[in-house]
Amino acid sequence: MSHAFIVHGLKDVDSLLKVHEALRQAGVPVWYDAPGADTEESRATISEAIDKAFAMIVLVSASSVRSREAQGQIERAIARGTTIFPFRTDNARLSGVFKKELASSLTTGLMDEGGLEKLVSDVRRRYRRKCPVLSVMNLKGGVGKTTISSQVFGAWQATLGGRVLLIDLDPQYNLTQTFFDMEAADRSAISDKSVISLFERSRLHASDATSPAETWSSLSVEPFPAPAPEEIAHPLMEEGAPGGVLDLISGQFEISKYAFATDAAALAAIRDNFLRMIDHLRSAYDLIVFDTNPNATFLTKCALEASDRVIAPMHPDMYSLRGVKLLNLVLNEQIAEDVRPALSVLFNRVARNEQSSFEADARNGAHDQRAGFKLSEALLQHAVPKSGHLTVRAPEPDEAPWKSLVIHKGRGGGLKAVREALKASANEIHDLVAAP
Ligand SMILES: Nc1ncnc2c1ncn2[C@@H]1O[C@H](COP(=O)(O)OP(=O)(O)O)[C@@H](O)[C@H]1O
Ligand SMILES: [Mg+2]
Missing domain, CATH: 3.40.50.300 (P-loop containing nucleotide triphosphate hydrolases)
Incomplete structure (x- = not known):
């Protein structure tokens, strides 16, 4: 089974649920790890979920930009050539892989009028192409x-x-x-x-x-x-x-x-x-x-x-x-x-x-x-x-x-x-x- 993998930071629960709900209503299956879970076992499960994903959505926030797990997940997807949809959920300053790899494709966000709808429609299109x-x-x-x-x-x-x-x-x-x-x-x-x-x-x-x-x-x-x-x-x-x-x-x-x-x-x-x-x-x-x-x-x-x-x-x-x-x-x-x-x-x-x-x-x-x-x-x-x-x-x-x-x-x-x-x-x- 394939899904959109959502990368998020610890404090992104609200935006995570919004994005999840909007995609669910559009019939697109999603996967994300329970915020805060970080064990050997959960890391293996997470890696497998990234490898199976047809796309990755990155919630770009002050919390995710600082997260080492988030950086690792994005790098894994990049190495596999997975399509990535970065999506701003606040006005965090970008650094690391966010700045290097995602900044150029970071066009919309939760704060933009119609931003969530655009994300859902882009991800849905990718799902259909899969x-x-x-x-x-x-x-x-x-x-x-x-x-x-x-x-x-x-x-x-x-x-x-x-x-x-x-x-x-x-x-x-x-x-x-x-x-x-x-x-x-x-x-x-x-x-x-x-x-x-x-x-x-x-x-x-x-x-x-x-x-x-x-x-x-x-x-x-x-x-x-x-x-x-x-x-x-x-x-x-x-x-x-x-x-x-x-x-x-x-x-x-x-x-x-x-x-x-x-x-x-x-x-x-x-x-x-x-x-x-x-x-x-x-x-x-x-x-x-x-x-x-x-x-x-x-x-x-x-x-x-x-x-x-x-x-x-x-x-x-x-x-x-x-x-x-x-x-x-x-x-x-x-x-x-x-x-x-x-x-x-x-x-x-x-x-x-x-x-x-x-x-x-x-x-x-x-x-x-x-x-x-x-x-x-x-x-x-x-x-x-x-x-x-x-x-x-x-x-x-x-x-x-x-x-x-x-x-x-x-x-x-x-x-x-x-x-x-x-x-x-x-x-x-x-x-x-x-x-x-
Ligand atoms: N390229 C072909 N060469 C020879 N016979 C064919 C070819 N395509 C279909 N047929 C035959 O024509 C008949 C109708 O084909 P079928 O696929 O059942 O059509 P449909 O599903 O449109 O009703 C069948 O007997 C089939 O074996
Ligand atoms: Mg027939």
């Missing part, structure tokens, strides 16, 4: 959403490393069935170890709770704590896997219940639960990917509001283009500007070794007008080829889930070219979204 959230979406079915979700992001995990979480937000749950047979998927859903537990309180959160999957006519708006990743997600890289972390929160049919619900207030509460859970999961992963359903529903809106970017797979043809056009309309008309994700379009199923005239035209801007936006600028340079290796097949019984990933397949004609294409797409998306 673990980008992507929606693989097109309002047309059959364009390769599920294939891209598993194969491109499976290739991402294999080549770029990091902890990757796939979430199956499509009530048809084809992504889940890429890795597990139907019975295994349904067994998991029966205990609510599945996607519905990101929306409503379930058996996963309390063994005596009614399963929200069984109550179609009612929505549970009760709050619930975020489950630990291992409680809700299935590891896909086990049993002789090449290594690393690729997890799946499995899907289920029952999340289609939200499309029938009419209680707007309850739906808003459930959407907030989902957004809160995704923000929480960012702490444990470096990338989160949603596979989504092709029709614009409540689930679509939830996915878009939680995402930093949409990856829209598209066949090089007019039907697919309509799906992307509609998706762009939904983005602009349904999603508030401040949370609206960016849109990238990925050509899928292109004939190998030759660019179709449709693809060439799209890249030259000839389809921009028909798309209703600058499609040519949203297009990713790399594309996913049409290949028999990418056609879906159900996993063999008892086959390890990761064996469904083309990137880990050993043999087969044309496999190398497909793997290279998957890697190239993964790399290109990584360069667009991930932290440097």
Whole structure:
């Protein structure tokens, strides 16, 4: 789990609590040591917490500037290249590492109008960059959403490393069935170890709770704590896997219940639960990917509001283009500007070794007008080829889930070219979204 580490002095309790509370409300996890604790053991814990942090916030005060512990913590973060956000909480004179390393980036403070809000927004942006959230979406079915979700992001995990979480937000749950047979998927859903537990309180959160999957006519708006990743997600890289972390929160049919619900207030509460859970999961992963359903529903809106970017797979043809056009309309008309994700379009199923005239035209801007936006600028340079290796097949019984990933397949004609294409797409998306 990752967090923002807060450096403070002994006398900074008031400002520490203010900063902590503001970040908590923004969904950013924080870590700081109990003021005054200084034992061998607590120093080891503190060092570990600095090493895991995605950023460090330094409360710059008369108390922290004089603190040897604070200086040591800052030096450790600098040595590790951790992003540091210095934040003034009084008018202390700077000295030591504060003066040498932090003075130049010390722009805001608690005394400034809007200072705390700016800090929270900067740290929150950094948190989101640490673990980008992507929606693989097109309002047309059959364009390769599920294939891209598993194969491109499976290739991402294999080549770029990091902890990757796939979430199956499509009530048809084809992504889940890429890795597990139907019975295994349904067994998991029966205990609510599945996607519905990101929306409503379930058996996963309390063994005596009614399963929200069984109550179609009612929505549970009760709050619930975020489950630990291992409680809700299935590891896909086990049993002789090449290594690393690729997890799946499995899907289920029952999340289609939200499309029938009419209680707007309850739906808003459930959407907030989902957004809160995704923000929480960012702490444990470096990338989160949603596979989504092709029709614009409540689930679509939830996915878009939680995402930093949409990856829209598209066949090089007019039907697919309509799906992307509609998706762009939904983005602009349904999603508030401040949370609206960016849109990238990925050509899928292109004939190998030759660019179709449709693809060439799209890249030259000839389809921009028909798309209703600058499609040519949203297009990713790399594309996913049409290949028999990418056609879906159900996993063999008892086959390890990761064996469904083309990137880990050993043999087969044309496999190398497909793997290279998957890697190239993964790399290109990584360069667009991930932290440097
Ligand atoms: N690049 C590709 N080459 C060959 N077949 C593909 C490719 N991408 C997808 N497919 C096949 O097309 C069908 C639809 O793909 P899928 O990923 O399920 O689409 P969606 O999730 O958008 O409905 C599946 O049978 C899949 O195996
Ligand atoms: Mg699908």
